[in-house]
Amino acid sequence: xxxxxxxxxxxxxxxxxxxxxxxxxxxxxxxxxxxxxxxxxxxxxxxxxxxxxxxxxxxxxxxxxxxxxxxxxxxxxxxxxxxxxxxxxxxxxxxxxxxxxxxxxxxxxxxxxxxxxxxxxxxxxxxxxxxxxxxxxxxxxxxxxxxxxxxxxxxxxxxxxxxxxxxxxxxxxxxxxxxxxxxxxxxxxxxxxxxxxxxxxxxxxxxxxxxxxxxxxxxxxxxxxxxxxxxxxxxxxxxxxx
Amino acid sequence: xxxxxxxxxxxxxxxxxxxxxxxxxxxxxxxxxxxxxxxxxxxxxxxxxxxxxxxxxxxxxxxxxxxxxxxxxxxxxxxxxxxxxxxxxxxxxxxxxxxxxxxxxxxxxxxxxxxxxxxxxxxxxxxxxxxxxxxxxxxxxxxxxxxxxxxxxxxxxxxxxxxxxxxxxxxxxxxxxxxxxxxxxxxxxxxxxxxxxxxxxxxxxxx
Numbered sequence: 001x002x003x004x005x006x007x008x009x010x011x012x013x014x015x016x017x018x019x020x021x022x023x024x025x026x027x028x029x030x031x032x033x034x035x036x037x038x039x040x041x042x043x044x045x046x047x048x049x050x051x052x053x054x055x056x057x058x059x060x061x062x063x064x065x066x067x068x069x070x071x072x073x074x075x076x077x078x079x080x081x082x083x084x085x086x087x088x089x090x091x092x093x094x095x096x097x098x099x100x101x102x103x104x105x106x107x108x109x110x111x112x113x114x115x116x117x118x119x120x121x122x123x124x125x126x127x128x129x130x131x132x133x134x135x136x137x138x139x140x141x142x143x144x145x146x147x148x149x150x151x152x153x154x155x156x157x158x159x160x161x162x163x164x165x166x167x168x169x170x171x172x173x174x175x176x177x178x179x180x181x182x183x184x185x186x187x188x189x190x191x192x193x194x195x196x197x198x199x200x201x202x203x204x205x206x207x208x209x210x211x212x213x214x215x216x217x218x219x220x221x222x223x224x225x226x227x228x229x230x231x232x233x234x235x236x237x238x239x240x241x242x
Numbered sequence: 243x244x245x246x247x248x249x250x251x252x253x254x255x256x257x258x259x260x261x262x263x264x265x266x267x268x269x270x271x272x273x274x275x276x277x278x279x280x281x282x283x284x285x286x287x288x289x290x291x292x293x294x295x296x297x298x299x300x301x302x303x304x305x306x307x308x309x310x311x312x313x314x315x316x317x318x319x320x321x322x323x324x325x326x327x328x329x330x331x332x333x334x335x336x337x338x339x340x341x342x343x344x345x346x347x348x349x350x351x352x353x354x355x356x357x358x359x360x361x362x363x364x365x366x367x368x369x370x371x372x373x374x375x376x377x378x379x380x381x382x383x384x385x386x387x388x389x390x391x392x393x394x395x396x397x398x399x400x401x402x403x404x405x406x407x408x409x410x411x412x413x414x415x416x417x418x419x420x421x422x423x424x425x426x427x428x429x430x431x432x433x434x435x436x437x438x439x440x441x442x443x444x445x446x447x448x449x
Binding site: 085088089092093095096097099100101102103104105154157163164165166167168170171172175 | 289290293340343355424427428431432434435436437438439440441442443444445446447
C-alpha cells in the first residue's frame with residue numbers, strides 16, 4: 001500500500017513537473033521576441049523622447065562628471081547618518097542652479113579646472129576618509145563643485161530638445177550616479193570594504209590629477225557649443241571628455 | 243461533458259467573430275480616444291502637470307491626513323474651475339504655461355525637500371493656486387485645439403487627478419519611517435532641481 005502511494009506520488013510529481021514546464025514553454029520565445037523588439041515610433045511628440053534621453057545621457061557622457069558624482073555618494077556613505085542623503089540632495093540642487101546660470105548665459109571662469117578639482121578633492125576626501133566635525137563643510141564643498149558641473153552642462157546643452165524632459169532626465173541620471181556611489185559605499189561596514197572604498201577614492205583622485213593636467217593644457221580646437229554638438233551626435237564621442 | 247461543449251461553443255463563437263472584423267479606431271491621433279479618455283490620458287502624456295500634482299500630493303500627505311484630505315478635494319475642483327475659465331480664453335502660447343510649470347516645480351519641490359511644517363490651510367491654498375493655474379492653461383490649450391469637447395476632457399482630467407492625489411497623498415501619509423520620509427524628500431529635491439533647470443530652459447528660449 002505504501003509502495004503504491006509512493007509510486008502514485010512520484011507519478012503526480014512528474015505530471016505536475018511536465019505540466020509546469022509546458023505552461024512556461026512560451027517564456028523563452030517571448031523573451032527572444034522582446035530582445036528582438038524594434039524601436040516603437042508611435043506617439044512620440046517631436047523632440048520629447050529625445051529630450052529625456054539626451055538629458056539622461058548627459059551626466060554619463062564624461063568620466064569627470066561620473067567620478068565626481070560617484071565620489072559624492074561614496075563620501076556620503078563613509079560619513080554616514082544624515083550625510084548619506086544630505087550630500088546627494090545638495091549636489092543636484094546646486095548643480096541645477098549652475099545649469100540655470102549656464103543656460104541663461106552667465107559665464108563662469110575656470111570651469112574645466114573646477115570640474116577637475118572636484119574629482120581630485122572629492123577623491124582625496126574619500127581616499128583619506130576625511131570626517132569634518134560639522135556637516136556644513138562637506139555640504140559647501142559638494143555644493144561648490146556641483147555648481148561647476150551644472151554650469152558645464154548648462155552651456156553644453158543640445159538645441160531643439162524639450163526643456164522639461166531634458167531637465168527631468170538630467171536630474172534622474174545625476175541622482176542615479178549618487179545612488180551608485182552610496183550603494184558601493186555600503187561596503188563601509190566591513191573592514192575589507194572600507195579599504196576598497198578608499199582605493200576607489202584613490203582611483204578617483206588619480207583621475208582628478210589627469211583631468212587637472214588636461215584642463216591646464218592650452219585650448220586648441222573646438223568651442224563649447226561645437227563640443228556639445230559633437231558629443232550629442234556621435235556615439236563615438238561618448239568618452240571624449242576622458 | 244456539458245462544460246466541454248460550452249467551452250467549444252465559446253471558442254467557435256470567438257473564431258466566428260474574428261471573421262467579421264470592424265475597422266479599429268484605436269491609436270488614431272485625429273480622433274483620439276474620446277474626450278473623457280483623452281482627459282484621463284492627459285497626465286500620462288504631460289509630465290509637467292503630472293509631476294506638479296504629484297509634488298503637491300506628497301507635500302499634503304507629509305503634512306498629515308487633514309492636509310491630504312483638503313488637497314484631495316481642492317486640487318481637482320480648482321483644476322476643473324481653472325480649466326473652464328481657460329476654455330473661454332483665447333491666445334494660448336507655451337511660454338506662460340512653461341513659466342507656471344517651472345515655478346510650481348521649484349516651489350513645491352523645495353517645500354517637499356525641506357519638509358517645512360505648513361498648516362493644512364496653506365497646503366489647501368497651494369492646491370487651489372496650482373489647480374487654477376495649470377487647469378487654466380490646460381483649458382486654453384483645449385480651446386486652441388478646437389475640439390469642442392473641452393468640458394468632458396476636463397472632467398477626465400479632474401477624475402484622474404483625484405485618483406493620483408489620493409494615491410500619492412496616501413503614500414506621503416504612510417511615509418513614517420525615517421528612510422521613507424527621506425526618500426520622499428529626495429524625490430522632492432529632484433523635482434525642485436528639475437524646476438530650476440526648466441526655468442533656465444524657459445529663459446534660454448527667450449534669448
